[in-house]
Amino acid sequence: MTPRLILPSTMVLLLTACGRHSENSPSAPAPAAEPGKSAADAPAGIARSEASGAELAAALGELTQALRKYSFEHHRLPKTFNEVVAAGYVNNMPQAPPGKKFEIEPKTVQVVLVKQ
Numbered sequence: 201m202t203p204r205l206i207l208p209s210t211m212v213l214l215l216t217a218c219g220r221h222s223e224n225s226p227s228a229p230a231p232a233a234e235p236g237k238s239a240a241d242a243p244a245g246i247a248r249s250e251a252s253g254a255e256l257a258a259a260l261g262e263l264t265q266a267l268r269k270y271s272f273e274h275h276r277l278p279k280t281f282n283e284v285v286a287a288g289y290v291n292n293m294p295q296a297p298p299g300k301k302f303e304i305e306p307k308t309v310q311v312v313l314v315k316q
Contacts, residue, residue: 255294256297256313260310260311260313263281263284263294263302264309264310264311266289267281267284267289267304267311268309270284270287270289271309277306277309281302281311297313299315300313300314300315300316301313301314
C-alpha cells in the first residue's frame with residue numbers, strides 16, 4: 201500500500217513545485233543602456249571600431265565559407281588563401297587591417313587574421 205502512495209504524492213509535489221516562480225526574478229529584462237542615450241551619443245571612434253569589428257567578423261565568415269566550399273569540392277585544403285581567390289570562390293576580397301593578413305587555420309578550417 202505504501203508504494204502506491206509514494207509515487208502519486210511525489211508526482212503531485214513535483215508538478216506543483218514546477219509552477220512556482222520566485223518573487224525576486226525580474227519580470228522584464230533590464231535595459232541595455234540608459235534612457236535618452238543612443239549610439240549616436242557614443243564617441244565616433246568607438247562607434248567606428250564596433251562597426252569595423254562587425255564588418256570584419258562578417259568578412260571572416262564569408263571567407264571561411266568560401267574556404268570550406270573550396271576544400272569540399274577539391275578534397276583538400278589549399279596551401280594559401282590565394283588559391284581560393286584564384287579559383288573564383290571569392291568575388292570581393294576584403295582588405296585586411298593594417299599589419300595583418302588572412303591565413304588558413306587548418307585544424308578548424310577557418311580563415312583567421314594573423315600578424316604579418
